[in-house]
Amino acid sequence: MSPVRNLRILILLLxxxxxxxxxxxxxxxGWPAIDSLYMTVITIASVGFKEVRDLSTGGRLFTIMLIFVxxxxxxxxxxxxxxxxxxxxxxxxxxxxxxxxxxxxxxxxYIICGYGRIxxxxxxxxxxxxxxxxxxxxxxxxxxxxxxxxxxxxxxDATADETLIRAGILNARGLVTAVTSDTENVYIxxxxxxxxxxxxxxxxxxxxxxxxxxxxxGATKVISPYIMGATRMAQAILRPSVVDFIELATAGKNYExxxxxxxxxxxxxxxxxxxISSGVRKDFGVIxxxxxxxxxxxxxxxxxxxxxxxxxxxxTLGERASxxxxxxxxREKRPNA
Numbered sequence: 001m002s003p004v005r006n007l008r009i010l011i012l013l014l015x016x017x018x019x020x021x022x023x024x025x026x027x028x029x030g031w032p033a034i035d036s037l038y039m040t041v042i043t044i045a046s047v048g049f050k051e052v053r054d055l056s057t058g059g060r061l062f063t064i065m066l067i068f069v070x071x072x073x074x075x076x077x078x079x080x081x082x083x084x085x086x087x088x089x090x091x092x093x094x095x096x097x098x099x100x101x102x103x104x105x106x107x108x109x110y111i112i113c114g115y116g117r118i119x120x121x122x123x124x125x126x127x128x129x130x131x132x133x134x135x136x137x138x139x140x141x142x143x144x145x146x147x148x149x150x151x152x153x154x155x156x157d158a159t160a161d162e163t164l165i166r167a168g169i170l171n172a173r174g175l176v177t178a179v180t181s182d183t184e185n186v187y188i189x190x191x192x193x194x195x196x197x198x199x200x201x202x203x204x205x206x207x208x209x210x211x212x213x214x215x216x217x218g219a220t221k222v223i224s225p226y227i228m229g230a231t232r233m234a235q236a237i238l239r240p241s242v243v244d245f246i247e248l249a250t251a252g253k254n255y256e257x258x259x260x261x262x263x264x265x266x267x268x269x270x271x272x273x274x275x276i277s278s279g280v281r282k283d284f285g286v287i288x289x290x291x292x293x294x295x296x297x298x299x300x301x302x303x304x305x306x307x308x309x310x311x312x313x314x315x316t317l318g319e320r321a322s323x324x325x326x327x328x329x330x331r332e333k334r335p336n337a
Contacts, residue, residue, distance in 0.1 A: 114180070
């Protein structure tokens with residue numbers, strides 16, 4: 001039986017016992033309700049106060065019975081309260097330990113600093129992929145929401161070294177700092193870059209001039225939600241069909257069309273093949289929009305004779321199922337590898 005249910009039963013028992021005792025004194029002794037209630041309370045509590053009035057033989061026998069029942073109920077109450085407090089603390093401690101163990105096992109995950117409106121949407125998009133993530137949040141209410149949603153989180157200040165270390169920054173692939181303050185975003189970026197020099201850091205910028213400061217602090221990429229939102233709104237007016245196409249291809253829950261990036265591993269079946277010999281278009285029905293050679297140079301609309309090398313990133317356009325099949329082939333080793 002859960003501690004919460006025990007407390008509910010306890011409240012019902014105490015209420016019923018008080019009502020029973022009050023009614024008993026009123027019927028047996030003929031006392032007023034207030035005297036009967038007072039007598040019931042001091043009897044159950046065993047405080048040793050003198051009786052309100054002289055008791056008859058029936059009243060004394062009823063009082064004896066009420067004492068035995070009251071002591072039993074109070075003992076049950078004490079046990080329930082202790083159980084509720086101890087189990088609640090143990091559950092919190094054990095839950096925290098289990099959460100820390102899960103975070104410690106993560107490799108190549110992303111750390112999201114801030115679970116506000118921007119951070120919430122980022123987490124939803126990453127979970128839809130799915131991509132492993134840990135949220136760093138200092139607001140207790142947001143931490144409670146994260147716990148209810150089953151998202152791994154660390155409660156604390158993201159500008160502190162120990163907080164990011166607890167979030168697994170040494171084994172993380174990237175970090176997103178999405179708090180509302182540009183100053184905090186700069187501090188988080190500086191801290192993260194100092195702890196992990198190879199980390200991909202995506203920073204949010206709110207005010208003009210913050211982008212340069214964040215870049216100097218070590219951010220790999222800086223995005224301003226306000227500028228991006230304004231640009232998107234303007235494009236929706238100027239090029240509505242283009243915007244509709246982009247939304248169709250980039251929507252996380254869309255199953256018809258998908259723009260995706262696929263890494264070609266060094267020992268992949270695609271490495272060393274040209275676009276036409278790889279059969280990407282013919283066998284998978286996927287269009288290669290661009291190729292990021294070596295993760296640096298971007299080739300748009302590559303020619304069929306373009307050779308695919310290990311480390312290339314393919315920018316693809318196609319159906320989700322076909323894209324997933326191509327991604328699997330791009331990571332598979334050659335049979336003789």
